[in-house]
Amino acid sequence: MSDTIHGSIYDYPKYYELLFGSDWKAEYDFLRECFERYAKCEVSRVFEPACGTGRLLIKLAQGGYNVGGNDLNPKAVDYCNARLQRHGYPASVTVGDMADFRLAKKVHASFNTINSFRHLDSEQAAEAHLQCMANALTKGGLYILGIHLLPTQGERMETESWTARRGNLQVNSRMWSKELDTRKRNEKLGMIMDVYTPTSHMQIVDEMNYRTYTAKQFEKLLATCPQFEVAALHDFCYDMDVHVEITPRLEDVVYVLRKK
Numbered sequence: 420m421s422d423t424i425h426g427s428i429y430d431y432p433k434y435y436e437l438l439f440g441s442d443w444k445a446e447y448d449f450l451r452e453c454f455e456r457y458a459k460c461e462v463s464r465v466f467e468p469a470c471g472t473g474r475l476l477i478k479l480a481q482g483g484y485n486v487g488g489n490d491l492n493p494k495a496v497d498y499c500n501a502r503l504q505r506h507g508y509p510a511s512v513t514v515g516d517m518a519d520f521r522l523a524k525k526v527h528a529s530f531n532t533i534n535s536f537r538h539l540d541s542e543q544a545a546e547a548h549l550q551c552m553a554n555a556l557t558k559g560g561l562y563i564l565g566i567h568l569l570p571t572q573g574e575r576m577e578t579e580s581w582t583a584r585r586g587n588l589q590v591n592s593r594m595w596s597k598e599l600d601t602r603k604r605n606e607k608l609g610m611i612m613d614v615y616t617p618t619s620h621m622q623i624v625d626e627m628n629y630r631t632y633t634a635k636q637f638e639k640l641l642a643t644c645p646q647f648e649v650a651a652l653h654d655f656c657y658d659m660d661v662h663v664e665i666t667p668r669l670e671d672v673v674y675v676l677r678k679k
């Protein structure tokens with residue numbers, strides 16, 4: 420039996436988690452090392468905007484941090500809170516917009532590692548997001564933001580695929596760049612997720628729009644939020660010893676922003 424569904428992969432947290440949930444260790448270690456090295460305060464409270472299923476939040480909670488987050492997708496938020504509670508932590512994640520939120524208590528560090536920021540579809544929303552993040556942080560606290568920039572020279576990565584299996588459940592996924600409009604600053608991405616059990620096959624066909632940023636455009640955006648300084652630049656290898664420089668060829672970058 421085979422089914423095709425046109426919808427958002429974010430509405431299927433169980434499959435999202437199976438695909439991406441095992442990818443946490445390098446980011447987790449990197450985040451903790453950033454907290455140690457770059458924050459000018461002791462980090463105990465952390466927040467993840469657009470946290471999805473909370474694959475990193477659960478690990479940080481287990482590592483002793485007080486965690487919180489938000490996400491637009493109620494199914495992801497329910498999944499995340501249920502898992503936090505199952506492990507004895509509060510259901511500390513809310514449904515909310517990362518460009519329009521306020522925290523009751525400021526946090527010492529926050530992170531947004533895999534391009535979720537590019538879901539914000541306008542400069543206004545991106546600026547509002549940075550302002551919310553600055554307001555959410557204590558002085559000396561960090562916002563660790565990982566994005567793919569649009570290189571203005573050289574090749575760029577246009578396709579990615581993932582595969583994962585648990586018991587009888589197999590999930591394969593492919594994401595590719597369908598259309599790039601540099602004038603409208605939009606990249607249309609296609610994503611297909613195939614979910615197999617021994618007796619069924621379901622295909623989820625998704626399409627996402629990501630705002631594009633060249634290094635210069637990102638720099639201009641950052642300048643709108645002078646509360647942040649750039650403490651360090653790394654890349655998606657998550658190696659503390661590897662620092663990157665902004666060049667026209669640079670694609671994946673992790674901005675370690677610190678609140679002044």
Ligand SMILES: C[S@@+](CC[C@H](N)C(=O)[O-])C[C@H]1O[C@@H](n2cnc3c(N)ncnc32)[C@H](O)[C@@H]1O
Nearest residue numbers: 429469470471490491492495515516517535538
């Ligand atoms: C690529 S997933 C990343 C999830 C999680 N941060 C992770 O690392 O696994 C992107 C997430 O961004 C969320 N999202 C998109 N736009 C958002 C917005 N304006 N505010 C909050 N969450 C948003 C989606 O619902 C989705 O869960």
